[in-house]
Amino acid sequence: MSAVEPRRVIATVCLSGTLEDKLAAAAAAGFDGVELFENDLVVSAASPAEIRQRCADLGLTIDLYQPFRDFEAVPPDVLRANLRRAERKFDVMEQLGVDLVLVCSTVSPDAVDDDELAAEQLRLLAERAAARGMRVAYEALAWGRFVNTYEHSWRIVRRADHPALGVCLDSFHVLSRGGDPALIRTIPGEKLFFLQLADAPQLDMDVLQWSRHHRLFPGQGAFDLPTFVGNVLSTGYRGPLSLEVFNDVFRQADPKPAALDAMRSLRLLEEQVGFPVAAPAPELSGHAFAELTVDEVAGAKLAETLAALGFERTGEHGSKPVQLWEQGGARVLLNAKAETPGTAVIGALAVETGDPSSSALRADAMHAPVLPRTRGPQEANLASVAAPDGTEVFFCSDSWLADFSGAGASPVPGLGITGIDHVALTQPFDHFDEAALFYRSVVGLRPEPIAEYAAPFGMVRTRGVVDPTGSVRIALTGTLVRRGEWAPAVRDPQHIAFACEDVLAAARALRERGAPVLRVPDNYYDDLDARLDLDRELLVQLRANSVLYDRDEHGEYLHVCTEILGSRIFFELVQRIGGYAGYGVPNAPVRMAAHRRQRLAADG
């Protein structure tokens, strides 16, 4: 593919706010230009000339004015009105300094099914545009009344045969209908005037509603955009790659992170179609550590619990109030920098890479916010970036351990913990899809399918992001609807799940040690018995030790949780038997209800 980077454009309709908010966010995220959505202009107090100036000041071009609807294949009186309407819009475009207008295939009851007439009238429009130095990009809406495939729009454009008339391709309109993107190669690149990109989850619903509410940025949905874009580029198209995403969540989310999310999606797509983006994500070899940010009180409780879990306090940081706790390959840092009483949150997670500087380079190229860091002169230089939920993500080799000096031994024997299995982060509502894309593009993790389930306080979805070798797993959880006042006792719990060789034995030991193990109700085990007909003795042991159980076609999963410690942390011990690759999702509602009971009991 070409090594010349494409122009990166975003439609203002992708972002929330006034036009001013949108332009500022697009510029800050590094976009080269925007598609100006008409309604964003209509509600603005700035004149088109002022918008043009604002864009210039921000370093943004306006690449497309859109949409112009219901133009073609109409009776003469409607055509007259439509041409008048077009001239008024050309006036606006002139002041904006934009020379390309998007015309969507008609959905008007005034239109007729007549390709010849459509071509003739579009040619007329192209002549009017050309007279003003402008061009027209004709797009087949997936729900167009007569024209709803790109092949059809191209036939009409070809028939109209005017240099100022070309095709606009929109990946959603093509892929939502199961269109074959290979045929795109039959269109000459110079007749492709514009390329709009959107991904979407695979939904079985009315295509108009799907398009209006559920589009996603590339890489967040189910569409094969690399193949689609590859076909477009092979025609010789060298115009912008432009994002046009209608999404209920993005429409009301802070436009600044949303624009960064959009940019990341575009950079990843560029990489997939052959444009080099800094370094590829280096291979990972595991979780280096997870760091908990705590205050003194919660820190003491967590330290006590880590000790009960068999962790050894192996080090103190040279210059910061940070303890290192280890067992097997699992390392937890307790950083007592929090001032709010009771604070216990996952402040950072660290992945092991053989090449931290490549990781940092890639993170920067993928627009991950690099975090400033104070360090002593002898301390390891750890690169870190902020994930969408604010969690700090470190890329490190093992040199960071040198920052810690030895400390006391563990009071009790270990429990067979061998490492961190996964870190589970509850995502803020607006950032669920953004988070998966962040870990994919920046860290090189692969998003797993989304599991959706009914929890006691609302619908929840979970997806893992996992490195190709399975050594790094992060479980992302979010609600389907943003929660209001009515909510569980613990908001947005987070946890660290430790891989354990024998969860039942560990759970027994925890019980003996009086550790704060989360109590699982009998009803759960009665249901487990009814559903799975487990071995009697196993069921007795699970029940006696509050161990949760799941199985799939590949294997089994045993897991036990602690109570919530501090504001929103718990630990989990997990045992994967056979090829089980999930996270015990069917048990999540049981755990959530139990944590609520724990908290209500503590409060009451």
Add this chain to the structure above:
Amino acid sequence: MSAVEPRRVIATVCLSGTLEDKLAAAAAAGFDGVELFENDLVVSAASPAEIRQRCADLGLTIDLYQPFRDFEAVPPDVLRANLRRAERKFDVMEQLGVDLVLVCSTVSPDAVDDDELAAEQLRLLAERAAARGMRVAYEALAWGRFVNTYEHSWRIVRRADHPALGVCLDSFHVLSRGGDPALIRTIPGEKLFFLQLADAPQLDMDVLQWSRHHRLFPGQGAFDLPTFVGNVLSTGYRGPLSLEVFNDVFRQADPKPAALDAMRSLRLLEEQVGFPVAAPAPELSGHAFAELTVDEVAGAKLAETLAALGFERTGEHGSKPVQLWEQGGARVLLNAKAETPGTAVIGALAVETGDPSSSALRADAMHAPVLPRTRGPQEANLASVAAPDGTEVFFCSDSWLADFSGAGASPVPGLGITGIDHVALTQPFDHFDEAALFYRSVVGLRPEPIAEYAAPFGMVRTRGVVDPTGSVRIALTGTLVRRGEWAPAVRDPQHIAFACEDVLAAARALRERGAPVLRVPDNYYDDLDARLDLDRELLVQLRANSVLYDRDEHGEYLHVCTEILGSRIFFELVQRIGGYAGYGVPNAPVRMAAHRRQRLAADG
């Protein structure tokens, strides 16, 4: 129809929270019983016997245990496991004291398409149930693998021919597939073991996803439930009317108001099928008044603006800090009881009825929370209830005016305002559908279709609720997604729209009086010109006076807004020409952006 009231039941899955939360909410809303959703029990720490006792203490029966899935038409080894599973669930039911279990038609890959086998195995299950004094209700899921219509489930039940096996009907499963409810009359009432009711919006999407996420309480969607229930009752069915609604919003909303909403939906449905519910809603003759709750500062600003709008201050309340302002038939009360600086909200709206006591009786029967009221010995006894958003709704004849003594005259001439056209209330996210049902069931207003549109800060929906004569209109607005931190400058604005004989003339007068008219940008008028090709002079006048314009197939609409006054109030003057029946929804985004500009400018 029968005059004996049916038992009112709600499935625990309709409500949010732990089982304890759900049972408490159902009992408080006056339900007689519940369908116990298995997962609600599984996550509970209370034993089945304890749940039974809790229900008894709350005056609730448990009418159904559900669901039991994937039972029938399977090979012998799977049948053995399924019967074992059933016996374990019968154990649980025994402890719960419930004798009816719901069996859903299978979706299992283990099942075969064999009605004879299905009937034989269901008969076996019924025998096992009967041996324990229990019964089985077989339900056709709309997405059942082989059995997905109620006619088919009834054929299998008939073939199985066991007294402990009957049919469960679910309105969603029947009506979502466009099933004919008239055929229900071919099923003997005694073989209808249970009736589940859900409404839904008419969506064109996968029926499983539609069912899981978008069900609504009866009267909130598009289904014809009165006809459906009428057919069921005509069979002689005298079992419970039970609500089973899976809805993403209800699943995470406070269960107490949600249960009341559910109860209201059931009472309305009962009335529609012939069970008398107190008095019918009396005919209304208009808005009696709207009351603004203000603090001193916002009150002064609102008084000043009402004066500029040509209102006359005609009275003071005898015992409260309330001013009466009048023009034509429009009456606004300013109640200076707020303490928070800047407060300006619609505290109450009042509708005129010839029979306030019937209205109050009906409101009470419809479970509207009746509000306490302090009044002086000579004052009118106004019945009032709380709408879901907390707005006080009064039912009154004109006697309330006697509570006010005369006050000063208006400083300027009137502006041709003839009354209140509508009151517009932004609804809390969780209460949009509930609000429409409230005004329908309690006040007797008719919900209009929902209009959905993209506003600068997210998707918004609006629907009017209007009395049959068009004399009382309330416009309800809500967001599709609950807003987070990123949001417009004014949250949840409310307004009173006054009917005006000549909005253009009024707007000119307002400009001359220096009233705080909301400035509408030029871009809006340029777009209006392009779209509608209005008369030149009209366009000039609209533009010069910041008057908004809309038209539909029935007529035209001119409207002008004030700036936001105090925390979240503005006034609007509206002029309906011809049969225009809307609210100028296409102009709402323009108005929202303009209000944000006004606020940002004011903030500095």
